[in-house]
Amino acid sequence: MGYDVQSWDITQDEDGLIYIANGNAILIFDGSVWKSVHTGDDIVNRSLFVKNRDSIYFGSDGRQGLLVNNKYDSYSVLPINNSSRDAVADIEEYWRTHYIDKHIVFQTFKNLYVNQGKIITKIPAPYRFKWSYEVDGVLYVNDLKYGVFRLEGTNLIPVVSDDHLNENIVGITKIDDDLIIITDTKGLYRFKEGQLMPIEFNKSEELKKAQIFSFLKLKDDKIAIGTVSNGLYLLDLKTAMAENLNKRNGLQNNTVLSIFQDSEGNLWLALDYGVDYIKLNSPLKYFYDYYGELGTVYAILAKEKLSYLGTNQGLYAFDNNLEGATTSFELLLNGQVWNIENVGDRVFIGHDKGAYVVEDTELTKLGEDLGAWNFRVPKGYKEDLIISGNYNGVSLYEYVDGQWQAHTLKGFEQSARYLEIDKNNNIWVALRSEGVFRFTLDYKAKELIDPVFYPIDMFGKKTVTLSKVDGNIMLTSDYKMFTYNVEKGIFEKGVMGQDRGFAPKIIKKDDHIYYLENNRMVVENHDKVLVLEELKDQLITDVLHVFSIDEKHEVVPVFNGFAMFTKNYDTAITGVNNDLLIRSFVSVDNNKVYGDGSKIPYRDNDLKINYSLPIYGEEVLYSTKINDDDWSEWTLSTEQALYNLREGNYSFKIKTKYGAGFKSTALHFTIEPPIYRTVWAYLSYLILFLTLIFVVRGINGYKLKKQERILLEQKAIKLSQQEEKYKAQELEREREIIELNNTKLQNEIKAKNRELTQIAYVNLNKNKILKKIRDKITKIQASSPEKLPANRYNELIRLVEYYITDKESEIFEINFDKSHQEFYRKLSKAYPSLTSKDLRLCAYLKMNLSSKEIAPLLGISSQSVDVSRHRLRKKLNLGSRDNLTNILISLT
Numbered sequence: 001m002g003y004d005v006q007s008w009d010i011t012q013d014e015d016g017l018i019y020i021a022n023g024n025a026i027l028i029f030d031g032s033v034w035k036s037v038h039t040g041d042d043i044v045n046r047s048l049f050v051k052n053r054d055s056i057y058f059g060s061d062g063r064q065g066l067l068v069n070n071k072y073d074s075y076s077v078l079p080i081n082n083s084s085r086d087a088v089a090d091i092e093e094y095w096r097t098h099y100i101d102k103h104i105v106f107q108t109f110k111n112l113y114v115n116q117g118k119i120i121t122k123i124p125a126p127y128r129f130k131w132s133y134e135v136d137g138v139l140y141v142n143d144l145k146y147g148v149f150r151l152e153g154t155n156l157i158p159v160v161s162d163d164h165l166n167e168n169i170v171g172i173t174k175i176d177d178d179l180i181i182i183t184d185t186k187g188l189y190r191f192k193e194g195q196l197m198p199i200e201f202n203k204s205e206e207l208k209k210a211q212i213f214s215f216l217k218l219k220d221d222k223i224a225i226g227t228v229s230n231g232l233y234l235l236d237l238k239t240a241m242a243e244n245l246n247k248r249n250g251l252q253n254n255t256v257l258s259i260f261q262d263s264e265g266n267l268w269l270a271l272d273y274g275v276d277y278i279k280l281n282s283p284l285k286y287f288y289d290y291y292g293e294l295g296t297v298y299a300i301l302a303k304e305k306l307s308y309l310g311t312n313q314g315l316y317a318f319d320n321n322l323e324g325a326t327t328s329f330e331l332l333l334n335g336q337v338w339n340i341e342n343v344g345d346r347v348f349i350g351h352d353k354g355a356y357v358v359e360d361t362e363l364t365k366l367g368e369d370l371g372a373w374n375f376r377v378p379k380g381y382k383e384d385l386i387i388s389g390n391y392n393g394v395s396l397y398e399y400v401d402g403q404w405q406a407h408t409l410k411g412f413e414q415s416a417r418y419l420e421i422d423k424n425n426n427i428w429v430a431l432r433s434e435g436v437f438r439f440t441l442d443y444k445a446k447e448l449i450d451p452v453f454y455p456i457d458m459f460g461k462k463t464v465t466l467s468k469v470d471g472n473i474m475l476t477s478d479y480k481m482f483t484y485n486v487e488k489g490i491f492e493k494g495v496m497g498q499d500r501g502f503a504p505k506i507i508k509k510d511d512h513i514y515y516l517e518n519n520r521m522v523v524e525n526h527d528k529v530l531v532l533e534e535l536k537d538q539l540i541t542d543v544l545h546v547f548s549i550d551e552k553h554e555v556v557p558v559f560n561g562f563a564m565f566t567k568n569y570d571t572a573i574t575g576v577n578n579d580l581l582i583r584s585f586v587s588v589d590n591n592k593v594y595g596d597g598s599k600i601p602y603r604d605n606d607l608k609i610n611y612s613l614p615i616y617g618e619e620v621l622y623s624t625k626i627n628d629d630d631w632s633e634w635t636l637s638t639e640q641a642l643y644n645l646r647e648g649n650y651s652f653k654i655k656t657k658y659g660a661g662f663k664s665t666a667l668h669f670t671i672e673p674p675i676y677r678t679v680w681a682y683l684s685y686l687i688l689f690l691t692l693i694f695v696v697r698g699i700n701g702y703k704l705k706k707q708e709r710i711l712l713e714q715k716a717i718k719l720s721q722q723e724e725k726y727k728a729q730e731l732e733r734e735r736e737i738i739e740l741n742n743t744k745l746q747n748e749i750k751a752k753n754r755e756l757t758q759i760a761y762v763n764l765n766k767n768k769i770l771k772k773i774r775d776k777i778t779k780i781q782a783s784s785p786e787k788l789p790a791n792r793y794n795e796l797i798r799l800v801e802y803y804i805t806d807k808e809s810e811i812f813e814i815n816f817d818k819s820h821q822e823f824y825r826k827l828s829k830a831y832p833s834l835t836s837k838d839l840r841l842c843a844y845l846k847m848n849l850s851s852k853e854i855a856p857l858l859g860i861s862s863q864s865v866d867v868s869r870h871r872l873r874k875k876l877n878l879g880s881r882d883n884l885t886n887i888l889i890s891l892t
Contacts, residue, residue, distance in 0.1 A: 003027060003036060006044075007270035009097075010260035013050045016578030016614030018268065019067075020275060021045035026058060026067055028075075030583055030612035031620065032638040037075045039065055049097040049104065059094025059106045064113070071593055072584045073610070080104075080115060096132045100139045100151065107132040107141060114154060121154050133172045135179075142169040148181070160191055171215040173223065175237055182225070184212045188235075201240040207233055216259035216267075224267060226256025232269060232278070249561075250286040251276055263578065264617045279617050284534055288561035294329060296540060297562040299340040301347060302549040306360060308347065310337025315349055317361050332361055339545070341375045344383030348375040355388050355397065357404065367406025369395045373417045378425045378441065387427060387441075389416025394427065396446060411439060411448030417542070420468040423486050428473055430466035432503075436475060454491070460503065465544070467506040469513075477503045499529050505544035509554070512567060516544040521556065525568065531659075533619045535563065580656055580665040583610040588641065596667055602674040605645040609667065611654050612638050618659040626652050647673035766803075774800045816843070826891050833875055841868055846888040 004023025011019050020027040024043050028035045039045060040063060047059040056067035057080075064080040092108035099105070104115040112123040112132070127145035134140075139151040140159065147161025148169065160181070171182030179191040180199070185208050188199040210230035217223055218234075225233040231246030231254045247254050255272035262268060267278040289295060295313035309316040315333040339350035349356040349363070355372035357364045366372075371391030377383055384399035394416050396407040418430035427439045427448060435455040439448035456464050460477030467474045473484040475491065479498050482491040500522050504515035515522040518541050523530045538558040546554045546565070554565045585594045588606035600607070613620050621634040626642065627650060634657070642652070648671060655664040675681060774797060781793055788796070817824070820843045827842055828834060834842070837858070844854045851865040858865065873884055 005273050007275050008046045009048045009258045010268045010270050011048045011050050012262050013053045015053050015581055019048050021048050031614045031616055032612045035073055039077050046095045047097040049099055057097050057104050059097045061093050062091035064094055064106050098134045098139055135174050140172045170212055173217040182215050201242050203242040214256055214258050218261055224259045226259050228255050230254055232256055266617050283566045285564045296559055297557045298337055298543055300547045300555045301340040308340050310340050312336050338373055343375055366397045366404050374419050376421045378421050389419035391415050407446040409446055409448050418466045422473045423471055432463050463503040465503045465505050469506050469508050514546050578614045580613045580663045582667055583612050585609050599670045599672055601672055605671050607642045609640050613656045615658055620656050620658045622656050624654050645671045647671045770800050770803055842888050845885055
């Protein structure tokens with residue numbers, strides 16, 4: 001719990017809250033949350049008494065105090081006497097606190113202190129007090145030398161004294177009108193008719209050796225006895241039988257300093273190390289191997305003469321006295337045991353090394369397959385044929401002529417931990433996170449054939465579990481069950497209910513049905529469902545088994561031991577009158593505490609509510625709603641935060657359910673509006689609005705008169721402005737017409753330039769073609785045997801050369817340069833380093849001509865044009881992302 005390891009006293013108030021004297025604090029537990037209240041420095045709280053929920057008295061080293069409940073879980077600590085420590089003070093330890101005749105009585109080793117309001121009466125011990133005890137409203141106290149006294153008023157009346165026993169007395173109670181005297185090492189005595197008579201029972205001598213330290217008479221007249229060295233004993237004087245609970249079967253520590261029985265009838269033990277809760281009405285009894293002698297139990301099988309226990313350390317044989325303190329275990333086989341099953345008259349052992357048969361203490365190994373999980377007999381076969389799942393598939397074991405023969409069945413090579421056989425001898429194997437396989441057994445071929453796979457998404461999302469119930473194959477997943485109909489060959493869906501688990505293994509034994517998961521076990525018997533919450537976090541992962549040891553008990557494997565479940569055990573909680581409590585109601589922002597009916601300022605409209613039903617022997621689920629909203633889902637949470645609440649009246653309702661019934665409560669409160677949304681604020685807004693209207697109307701009247709005068713002046717100015725605007729518009733239209741004409745002329749010029757360029761391009765192509773024709777004629781004349789007459793040949797050459805001329809190109813260049821003189825001027829001014837060829841290249845680029853089109857106009861190749869363009873970019877200082885053509889166009 002994070003507090004002092006040692007606790008000295010435990011008690012409970014009328015609301016069901018548990019109080020524990022722990023170190024220099026008092027621990028308060030509401031069934032969900034622990035709270036610690038610091039009572040002082042350098043002290044140890046020894047005793048407690050709850051007068052009511054608002055007043056809790058405590059005694060400690062040198063101090064008597066009162067714990068006062070302010071509201072909800074807020075407490076104050078008040079001193080009863082002025083007992084501040086100093087170097088010379090006679091400091092006493094207040095070991096017991098009682099409420100006798102409407103007075104608080106504190107007991108130390110030297111004195112009794114009777115708190116009578118403003119007066120504290122001190123009653124000294126005849127020699128030295130040991131302990132004091134309240135019995136039927138009467139206070140008894142034992143003196144180490146002079147025996148037992150009874151307090152009447154402020155006087156001590158002798159009751160019984162025995163020189164042999166006086167210094168050993170540690171308890172006094174009453175059974176059947178007789179005082180029972182309890183000693184530490186000399187046993188129990190009945191004081192009847194002035195005589196002390198020893199009480200004998202089955203563990204008398206054992207109890208004397210354990211040394212009694214504390215005791216409590218229980219509601220059923222049994223006596224709970226705490227010892228120094230062997231835990232707790234529950235003694236029934238009517239049957240003279242005592243039952244021992246110690247560290248071996250569940251306690252954290254064997255030294256019991258104090259015992260308390262709560263309103264549910266269960267026990268709280270203040271130990272030398274920790275605090276334990278014992279659910280007396282639980283059907284479970286635990287046996288733990290804290291010393292590592294056996295290990296964690298995985299399986300158990302009870303036979304008439306000899307029984308077997310399988311753990312993570314090995315297989316053990318023992319006699320049938322499983323609860324005996326001196327049970328002797330004989331190790332038969334080392335290593336992890338997974339399962340023990342009785343098939344017919346034989347006992348089969350599932351072990352990490354494989355499958356075994358055991359007879360008395362003799363083991364026989366079956367085959368070589370490792371890791372046997374289970375053992376099943378197909379329908380129509382005797383117990384001489386066994387199907388067993390193992391680490392790597394499925395094995396078949398057959399008993400022939402006094403010998404076991406082993407076969408590894410082909411067709412499946414994964415772990416078959418979950419295996420069952422249906423009515424038609426189909427073999428089912430579940431892979432819990434993937435799905436389920438169904439096979440047919442080919443006995444002759446020793447093979448699994450006709451596999452059918454049912455994926456997990458047919459049944460749920462996360463896990464599917466395989467069971468066999470009343471001979472039927474059953475799968476569970478997502479709180480549903482699916483039963484396989486052998487005749488129809490389909491799964492039929494059924495409702496299982498959330499109380500039974502998410503995907504439990506179902507085991508039916510007689511009239512009990514067990515639902516087992518890795519962190520949960522549920523038992524159903526005649527429509528009564530019992531959730532064993534105590535087993536949460538104790539069950540062994542994937543060990544989904546219960547083992548019968550007799551007609552009344554089942555064994556459930558848990559970590560470091562096992563739990564024994566008693567069938568048909570009455571677990572109903574009776575006599576519980578605790579109410580559902582509001583434990584805190586505070587602002588999230590500043591932790592300011594509010595209560596039922598509080599009017600809460602709007603600035604604190606983020607609220608947190610804690611609540612609890614102080615019931616300790618059952619799981620308690622909570623559901624909440626605010627105003628008319630829907631109820632929330634059931635949850636274990638005991639806290640609810642409400643954020644951004646609007647102003648208004650609220651009713652926060654809580655309901656709980658537990659094993660025996662339901663409880664509910666409600667918290668009512670009002671969120672006040674912010675100051676700007678109060679009635680007075682709205683009235684102020686109305687007055688301000690009316691005043692504003694009056695002022696606005698006055699201002700508007702003045703403005704209207706002023707506006708009339710201004711309008712007349714503005715009208716004259718406007719007429720003058722309109723006249724000027726008209727003139728400006730006329731000028732603008734004339735300018736636009738001129739610009740349109742200029743644009744038209746520019747476009748015509750551009751068109752003529754392009755046309756001129758095209759003509760030049762055609763002339764250049766013409767010259768090329770004529771030159772090619774001339775060269776071809778010359779070549780033909782030179783190489784052909786049939787030559788033209790010389791005069792005809794010369795005439796033809798002259799005619800071709802006549803039309804080959806560069807005059808058109810020169811004329812084009814002259815006209816082209818003239819049409820681009822303004823562009824050349826701007827370009828040369830901006831970039832003086834440009835040559836005439838650069839200028840002409842710029843003009844061609846401005847016309848958006850390609851390199852291929854520019855090449856013949858400049859009389860160079862297109863590759864040379866690209867080189868010239870690159871040089872031009874450098875001369876123009878252009879970057880890689882600058883567009884050359886756009887920049888040239890911008891200069892026109």
